[in-house]
Amino acid sequence: xxxxxxxxxxxxxxxxxxxxxxxxxxxxxxxxxxxxxxxxxxxxxxxxxxxxxxxxxxxxxxxxxxxxxxxxxxxxxxxxxxxxxxxxxxxxxxxxxxxxxxxxxxxxxxxxxxxxxxxxxxxxxxxxxxxxxxxxxxxxxxxxxxxxxxxxxxxxxxxxxxxxxxxxxxxxxxxxxxxxxxxxxxxxxxxxxxxxxxxxxxxxxxxxxxxxxxxxxxxxxxxxxxxxxxxxxxxxxxxxxxxxxxxxxxxxxxxxxxxxxxxxxxxxxxxxxxxxxxxxxxxxxxxxxxxxxxxxxxxxxxxxxxxxxxxxxxxxxxxxxxxxxxxxxxxxxxxxxxxxxxxxxxxxxxxxxxxxxxxxxxxxxxxxxxxx
Amino acid sequence: xxxxxxxxxxxxxxxxxxxxxxxxxxxxxxxxxxxxxxxxxxxxxxxxxxxxxxxxxxxxxxxxxxxxxxxxxxxxxxxxxxxxxxxxxxxxxxxxxxxxxxxxxxxxxxxxxxxxxxxxxxxxxxxxxxxxxxxxxxxxxxxxxxxxxxxxxxxxxxxxxxxxxxxxxxxxxxxxxxxxxxxxxxxxxxxxxxxxxxxxxxxxxxxxxxxxxxxxxxxxxxxxxxxxxxxxxxxxxxxxxxxxxxxxxxxxxxxxxxxxxxxxxxxxxxxxxxxxxxxxxxxxx
Numbered sequence: 001x002x003x004x005x006x007x008x009x010x011x012x013x014x015x016x017x018x019x020x021x022x023x024x025x026x027x028x029x030x031x032x033x034x035x036x037x038x039x040x041x042x043x044x045x046x047x048x049x050x051x052x053x054x055x056x057x058x059x060x061x062x063x064x065x066x067x068x069x070x071x072x073x074x075x076x077x078x079x080x081x082x083x084x085x086x087x088x089x090x091x092x093x094x095x096x097x098x099x100x101x102x103x104x105x106x107x108x109x110x111x112x113x114x115x116x117x118x119x120x121x122x123x124x125x126x127x128x129x130x131x132x133x134x135x136x137x138x139x140x141x142x143x144x145x146x147x148x149x150x151x152x153x154x155x156x157x158x159x160x161x162x163x164x165x166x167x168x169x170x171x172x173x174x175x176x177x178x179x180x181x182x183x184x185x186x187x188x189x190x191x192x193x194x195x196x197x198x199x200x201x202x203x204x205x206x207x208x209x210x211x212x213x214x215x216x217x218x219x220x221x222x223x224x225x226x227x228x229x230x231x232x233x234x235x236x237x238x239x240x241x242x243x244x245x246x247x248x249x250x251x252x253x254x255x256x257x258x259x260x261x262x263x264x265x266x267x268x269x270x271x272x273x274x275x276x277x278x279x280x281x282x283x284x285x286x287x288x289x290x291x292x293x294x295x296x297x298x299x300x301x302x303x304x305x306x307x308x309x310x311x312x313x314x315x316x317x318x319x320x321x322x323x324x325x326x327x328x329x330x331x332x333x334x335x336x337x338x339x340x341x342x343x344x345x346x347x348x349x350x351x352x353x354x355x356x357x358x359x360x361x362x363x364x365x366x367x368x369x370x371x372x
Numbered sequence: 373x374x375x376x377x378x379x380x381x382x383x384x385x386x387x388x389x390x391x392x393x394x395x396x397x398x399x400x401x402x403x404x405x406x407x408x409x410x411x412x413x414x415x416x417x418x419x420x421x422x423x424x425x426x427x428x429x430x431x432x433x434x435x436x437x438x439x440x441x442x443x444x445x446x447x448x449x450x451x452x453x454x455x456x457x458x459x460x461x462x463x464x465x466x467x468x469x470x471x472x473x474x475x476x477x478x479x480x481x482x483x484x485x486x487x488x489x490x491x492x493x494x495x496x497x498x499x500x501x502x503x504x505x506x507x508x509x510x511x512x513x514x515x516x517x518x519x520x521x522x523x524x525x526x527x528x529x530x531x532x533x534x535x536x537x538x539x540x541x542x543x544x545x546x547x548x549x550x551x552x553x554x555x556x557x558x559x560x561x562x563x564x565x566x567x568x569x570x571x572x573x574x575x576x577x578x579x580x581x582x583x584x585x586x587x588x589x590x591x592x593x594x595x596x597x598x599x600x601x602x603x604x605x606x607x608x609x610x611x612x613x614x615x616x617x618x619x620x621x622x623x624x625x626x627x628x629x630x631x632x633x634x635x636x637x638x639x640x641x642x643x644x645x646x647x648x649x650x651x652x653x654x655x656x657x
Contacts, residue, residue: 072555085547
């Protein structure tokens with residue numbers, strides 16, 4: 001185990017600034033997920049830490065030591081690549097053994113080490129195969145085994161599940177936390193999949209355009225997204241975002257959706273009259289009777305199952321699209337007119353101009369990304 | 373599968389046969405000529421029916437050429453040996469120098485790297501005759517004319533750019549991630565070059581080496597001007613068959629057959645390495 005600290009890292013390619021004065025701390029034994037869209041600079045960041053490219057400015061400290069003058073092979077890092085990057089001319093065994101052959105380990109020790117990690121990843125039966133004879137899932141496990149084989153104190157995983165099919169990804173998402181915990185290493189994990197980020201990260205750093213936009217626990221990010229963009233990225237189906245102008249009333253601040261008042265309890269009166277965006281998680285919206293207080297009339301457009309949920313697309317009277325999510329198997333309207341109820345306490349409010357969060361939802365969430 | 377009519381098949385067969393005959397006939401004819409005497413070769417009309425003779429080969433191997441004007445000494449076997457020595461040594465040297473250089477050009481973009489690489493390639497643009505005269509004078513001044521060392525040096529003009537540019541492309545095709553992975557696993561850059569880059573570029577290096585060998589083998593003009601009889605390769609040595617008492621077609625034909633054989637054998641041997649795919653499933657797909 002070790003710590004990782006990045007201080008004011010800048011990396012430019014010609015005039016394009018890929019990492020813009022980025023600082024980051026990863027604690028001993030922590031799993032930090034770097035989450036962000038492609039082009040955010042996640043992979044470049046990992047390569048800087050690994051030492052295969054150099055930063056233009058800033059410092060990288062591994063275990064408190066500045067590694068500027070330490071070559072990649074001496075940094076004590078294990079890394080898995082998004083495209084696997086297996087050595088095509090070597091068997092799976094030799095691939096996995098590569099971090100061990102670099103040490104003075106004996107042949108028996110190398111063999112034992114390879115078999116141990118291969119067994120852990122359930123690929124011990126294909127060790128003699130060359131990469132071209134491996135299935136995608138086996139390649140991915142081989143790549144992961146190679147990263148783990150040397151028991152590196154710092155593990156860099158660059159979207160290792162990106163190129164495997166959905167079923168494998170799901171399996172590995174369940175398996176990885178256990179594997180990483182057993183390894184005891186400090187982990188930096190890159191992904192574009194928010195569920196992976198939620199499932200694996202002790203903390204998540206949301207990156208975009210070479211900067212870290214928000215860093216916090218999965219719960220923090222989900223419940224207090226720093227801006228509209230992050231709220232949009234975390235959540236499936238995505239959060240409903242509607243332009244609103246909060247108004248003041250006798251019961252406090254409220255907004256109007258299809259001329260129906262939705263109270264926003266606890267909202268500061270400063271937002272009244274400002275152009276805002278209200279964020280409503282699909283799971284906080286429910287179908288209701290027309291007679292219920294606060295029922296908003298809508299038209300059901302389409303319905304689609306999404307894993308354990310049923311997602312319904314409805315249109316408001318003004319034609320705005322809203323996604324409503326409910327547990328699969330529960331009854332709900334399939335088409336035609338219906339009514340929804342919006343929970344004002346679970347609503348986010350963002351500033352329309354800056355995109356920044358004005359007030360977060362009061363609804364907590366569970367570890368797997370579902371609203372409790 | 374689309375179906376092809378019998379007519380189409382027949383036409384295709386005829387077309388293929390014509391092409392094969394067009395390209396292969398001269399070689400086939402030379403092969404036949406090498407077993408004939410000058411009289412049967414020059415007979416009109418020419419005939420494919422003749423009594424084969426090994427006298428041409430015997431003359432080449434013993435080095436005694438019997439002509440109407442008497443017996444001549446020819447150094448064909450020595451020429452053949454020179455060709456093999458010069459080509460093998462030149463290609464070996466070009467590989468030792470060119471492969472690491474190609475790797476450097478492929479992996480490290482340093483200031484002026486493109487310019488240097490282009491300059492090296494430009495050696496192939498100029499016709500050899502253009503540089504031959506100044507080169508001869510330099511070589512005489514340096515004492516390099518009529519030495520194997522000098523010839524091998526000049527042959528680098530032929531081999532080095534070829535190897536550099538072909539192998540560079542193969543190195544560039546190797547995913548940088550594969551090399552990074554080996555570095556990060558704890559191996560030095562040199563071990564990475566040796567254990568990852570070299571084996572993966574292997575087929576490319578073999579192809580470039582083979583091409584360079586053929587170009588070196590076929591070179592005529594450098595060796596003609598810069599070397600004397602005892603260091604000349606077969607390409608120049610073949611001139612000896614143009615004698616005062618006529619042209620020895622039979623011997624020329626057998627000399628051609630003998631001098632083509634090593635390159636042909638090498639190409640056939642290397643073929644299976646050349647077709648071996650480069651991307652062996654390293655990445656997704």
